Amino acid sequence: MSTLKPTVTKKRINKGNILSHAFVWVFILFTLFPIYIVIESSFNNGGALSTNSLIPSGWSWINFKTLFHDPSVPFMRWMFNSIVLASANAIISVFIGGAAAFAFSRMKFRGRKTGLQALLLVQVFPSFLAIAAIYVMMDSVYSVFPKLGIGSMGGLLLIYLGGSMGVNIWLLRGYINTIPMELDEAARIDGASTSQVYWLIFFPLAAPVLAVTALLAFIGTFNEFILASLFLTNVDQRTVAVGLESFIGAALGQNWGPFAAGSLLASIPLVILFLSLQRFIIGGLTQGATKG
Amino acid sequence: MKRLSWFTGIHALIAKIIVMALLDALMVSMFFTAYHKKSTPIELAIGIIFLLLNYVYFSKRTMPMKFLTPGIILMVLFILVPVVYTVAMSFFNFQTGNLGTKQGAITSILQDGLTPDSNNTQYDMTIGSLDGKTTVLLTNPATKISYVGNAQTSTVLAPGTFTVAKNGDAVGYPQFTPYTADQFANLGDQISALKVPIPGENGFAEPQTENSAALFTEEYSYDSQKDQLTNTQTGQVYTNNGNGNFALSTDKAKLLYPGWKSYNGFSNYLHLFDDAAVRGPFIGVFIWTICFSFITVLMMFAVGLMLAIILDRKIGLKRFYRSILILPYAIPSLMSILVWKGMFQTQFGAINGLFGTHIDFLDSTWMARGVVLIVNLWLGFPYFYLISSGALQSVPAELSEAASIDGASPFQILRQIKLPLVLQILSPLLIASFAFNFNNFNLIYLLTGGGPANVLAGKTAGATDILITYTYKTAFNGTTSNFGLASAISMVIFFIIGGLSLWSIRRANVLDNNS
Numbered sequence: 001m002s003t004l005k006p007t008v009t010k011k012r013i014n015k016g017n018i019l020s021h022a023f024v025w026v027f028i029l030f031t032l033f034p035i036y037i038v039i040e041s042s043f044n045n046g047g048a049l050s051t052n053s054l055i056p057s058g059w060s061w062i063n064f065k066t067l068f069h070d071p072s073v074p075f076m077r078w079m080f081n082s083i084v085l086a087s088a089n090a091i092i093s094v095f096i097g098g099a100a101a102f103a104f105s106r107m108k109f110r111g112r113k114t115g116l117q118a119l120l121l122v123q124v125f126p127s128f129l130a131i132a133a134i135y136v137m138m139d140s141v142y143s144v145f146p147k148l149g150i151g152s153m154g155g156l157l158l159i160y161l162g163g164s165m166g167v168n169i170w171l172l173r174g175y176i177n178t179i180p181m182e183l184d185e186a187a188r189i190d191g192a193s194t195s196q197v198y199w200l201i202f203f204p205l206a207a208p209v210l211a212v213t214a215l216l217a218f219i220g221t222f223n224e225f226i227l228a229s230l231f232l233t234n235v236d237q238r239t240v241a242v243g244l245e246s247f248i249g250a251a252l253g254q255n256w257g258p259f260a261a262g263s264l265l266a267s268i269p270l271v272i273l274f275l276s277l278q279r280f281i282i283g284g285l286t287q288g289a290t291k292g
Numbered sequence: 293m294k295r296l297s298w299f300t301g302i303h304a305l306i307a308k309i310i311v312m313a314l315l316d317a318l319m320v321s322m323f324f325t326a327y328h329k330k331s332t333p334i335e336l337a338i339g340i341i342f343l344l345l346n347y348v349y350f351s352k353r354t355m356p357m358k359f360l361t362p363g364i365i366l367m368v369l370f371i372l373v374p375v376v377y378t379v380a381m382s383f384f385n386f387q388t389g390n391l392g393t394k395q396g397a398i399t400s401i402l403q404d405g406l407t408p409d410s411n412n413t414q415y416d417m418t419i420g421s422l423d424g425k426t427t428v429l430l431t432n433p434a435t436k437i438s439y440v441g442n443a444q445t446s447t448v449l450a451p452g453t454f455t456v457a458k459n460g461d462a463v464g465y466p467q468f469t470p471y472t473a474d475q476f477a478n479l480g481d482q483i484s485a486l487k488v489p490i491p492g493e494n495g496f497a498e499p500q501t502e503n504s505a506a507l508f509t510e511e512y513s514y515d516s517q518k519d520q521l522t523n524t525q526t527g528q529v530y531t532n533n534g535n536g537n538f539a540l541s542t543d544k545a546k547l548l549y550p551g552w553k554s555y556n557g558f559s560n561y562l563h564l565f566d567d568a569a570v571r572g573p574f575i576g577v578f579i580w581t582i583c584f585s586f587i588t589v590l591m592m593f594a595v596g597l598m599l600a601i602i603l604d605r606k607i608g609l610k611r612f613y614r615s616i617l618i619l620p621y622a623i624p625s626l627m628s629i630l631v632w633k634g635m636f637q638t639q640f641g642a643i644n645g646l647f648g649t650h651i652d653f654l655d656s657t658w659m660a661r662g663v664v665l666i667v668n669l670w671l672g673f674p675y676f677y678l679i680s681s682g683a684l685q686s687v688p689a690e691l692s693e694a695a696s697i698d699g700a701s702p703f704q705i706l707r708q709i710k711l712p713l714v715l716q717i718l719s720p721l722l723i724a725s726f727a728f729n730f731n732n733f734n735l736i737y738l739l740t741g742g743g744p745a746n747v748l749a750g751k752t753a754g755a756t757d758i759l760i761t762y763t764y765k766t767a768f769n770g771t772t773s774n775f776g777l778a779s780a781i782s783m784v785i786f787f788i789i790g791g792l793s794l795w796s797i798r799r800a801n802v803l804d805n806n807s
Binding site: 020023024027028030031032034035037038041096097099100102103104107109112115120121122124125126127128129130131132133134135136137140141143144145158159161162163165166169194195198219222223225226230241244245248252256259260263266267270271274275278 | 304322325326329331333334355356358359360362363364366367369370371372373374375377378381595598599602603605613615616617618619620621622623624625626627628630631632633634635637640642670673674727731733734737738760763764767768775778779782785786789790793794797
């Protein structure tokens with residue numbers, strides 16, 4: 001096709017090419033700048049954040065040692081809490097949400113349409129808008145069941161599960177609709193009951209989409225701050241998000257190095273998970289987009 | 293099919309019965325705990341869930357419900373109930389000073405107004421029971437007058453009708469049995485709440501120790517018939533203002549604290565528009581919220597689309613560029629926000645360090661707003677890049693080929709064919725992103741804390757506060773929490789976001805039906 005084009009346009013394209021590359025590079029540098037700063041600060045031996053030159057002045061493991069040995073910064077404990085909460089939320093969400101999405105996608109029942117419309121409304125509503133109500137409610141639950149109210153990870157997990165259930169069912173239903181029906185119909189003709197179709201045919205088939213939904217739920221929980229900070233007041237109960245926030249909030253200059261090391265450690269597993277599953281996640285994103 | 297047949301009939305049934313039995317046992321024990329603590333809403337919730345689960349999983353006609361019930365229970369408990377509660381709270385005067393019940397507020401006001409009488413009158417006391425009522429025998433050591441009394445009434449004892457100890461104290465009375473030490477210990481709460489009226493005194497004798505009481509005067513007395521409090525010293529009358537407080541009858545602005553949680557109609561909503569102290573910050577925050585969401589989506593979309601257009605062409609290092617540009621999307625956003633906050637710090641921040649400056653970025657209104665937009669651009673442009681390039685690729689190649697045969701330049705093809713299509717495809721996601729950023733709590737709260745705010749002037753709303761962070765501050769402001777007002781603001785946000793989302797979904801459906 002390029003042979004058809006007059007030379008004048010070609011020159012303009014070349015000029016445009018340089019500009020394009022420049023534009024892309026500006027954003028490459030913009031993207032990398034904070035990432036570079038975090039890596040550099042993690043291994044820098046001075047505690048302070050000041051980097052008058054971008055060249056590191058010397059490197060050490062001291063920041064990581066602080067994270068692992070300083071009892072006032074129970075970083076491993078925070079990571080553990082975050083991972084437990086996020087995994088529990090991801091797994092339970094997928095099981096409960098998957099079942100409901102299966103019913104909406106594959107079964108015919110009275111009130112299905114109304115149910116879907118209600119679901120649509122619910123998944124639009126950001127549950128933290130009701131945060132004052134959730135707080136007052138869980139405060140009264142605390143007075144009856146201390147292990148499920150304010151200050152407990154169990155109560156927080158329940159709120160996460162309930163709060164994201166609408167979105168999860170909606171998301172899963174969209175995915176499940178794309179799985180061909182032939183297989184479960186065939187099993188049904190062979191005499192399988194509905195629950196057998198669900199557990200033995202459908203569940204393995206839907207595994208990839210369930211995994212993506214689980215990952216999104218995992219990331220969502222990992223990133224959640226507002227409820228976790230309101231609920232988990234005890235230092236040892238904090239999630240890594242709340243823990244690092246309070247750590248850097250206390251004394252930024254002094255704690256910057258260990259904080260950078262901590263956020264690096266907390267981010268790496270998620271970045272790896274994300275990049276290895278990016279094909280599915282981005283597929284879902286653009287599918288949602290092109291469906292319009 | 294072997295695996296299938298294993299899980300049929302008896303095995304599945306046994307598994308189901310075991311699981312349900314465990315769940316039922318748990319729920320029954322929780323129900324009794326709630327019953328014991330007298331918490332009716334929780335009892336009710338557990339009872340309903342118990343009946344529902346057992347019906348759904350043991351009836352044969354409830355197949356879809358078997359799949360839906362756990363999700364529905366969670367959504368009802370943790371979305372529907374809080375939302376309904378938010379709606380209810382928005383109609384209540386529910387804030388610091390108005391948190392409890394009316395009875396609690398009256399008790400508290402009476403208690404707070406209780407002062408030892410001016411003479412510091414003390415009584416020697418013997419406590420016991422008479423006719424099944426806790427009764428005290430009191431003797432004023434100064435005047436040697438003795439009384440017998442209980443919570444309702446007391447009388448002066450005529451000499452000779454009671455047993456006297458060596459020091460002149462009344463220690464015995466017909467039918468009166470002194471408490472043993474054990475009884476005294478067991479009745480502790482009841483005894484410390486005992487108030488015995490003393491004839492001829494404007495006050496009550498209250499037990500202080502096992503064998504002494506002191507005279508207290510009440511600043512206020514409550515008249516349950518008229519539902520009003522009277523100041524016993526000044527005679528001022530405080531009436532129920534119907535809004536959760538007792539107010540001075542001659543000056544309604546003078547309230548007695550604490551008040552109680554009370555229904556006050558649309559007051560919270562009206563405050564947003566007619567109370568200058570609330571309206572000022574609310575309107576300011578509202579405008580900034582809309583500007584912020586609009587500008588930030590526009591910026592992210594412009595950059596993402598530009599990158600997508602550039603990288604849509606065959607350009608060197610395309611895969612390398614792409615894999616770097618999506619990094620901000622892969623990194624947990626919370627970590628990124630905190631890192632950026634550190635980088636913009638005045639003394640140690642990397643940005644000031646790089647340029648050798650000491651700029652207080654987060655302390656100036658416009659710079660803080662700029663920082664918020666820049667950081668959100670970093671967080672959000674990869675998403676827009678991804679969806680834009682997906683949309684660009686979905687534009688059929690025939691369209692651009694046909695246009696190019698007709699003599700359109702690549703730029704014309706882009707502007708007149710691709711962009712309108714891309715915009716149409718992406719508009720629901722742009723609206724969704726607007727809604728998301730409208731409530732982008734983490735960004736604002738963690739980066740600037742809503743500030744800079746003129747805290748000294750008593751302002752809670754800062755320059756970068758958006759509605760959701762302002763709501764949070766209103767509800768959990770430590771010293772003065774206003775749950776009622778916060779709920780009203782939540783409802784305003786809900787109507788904006790809900791309306792916007794419904795509108796967008798309707799539009800998308802229309803598009804679907806046409807195509």
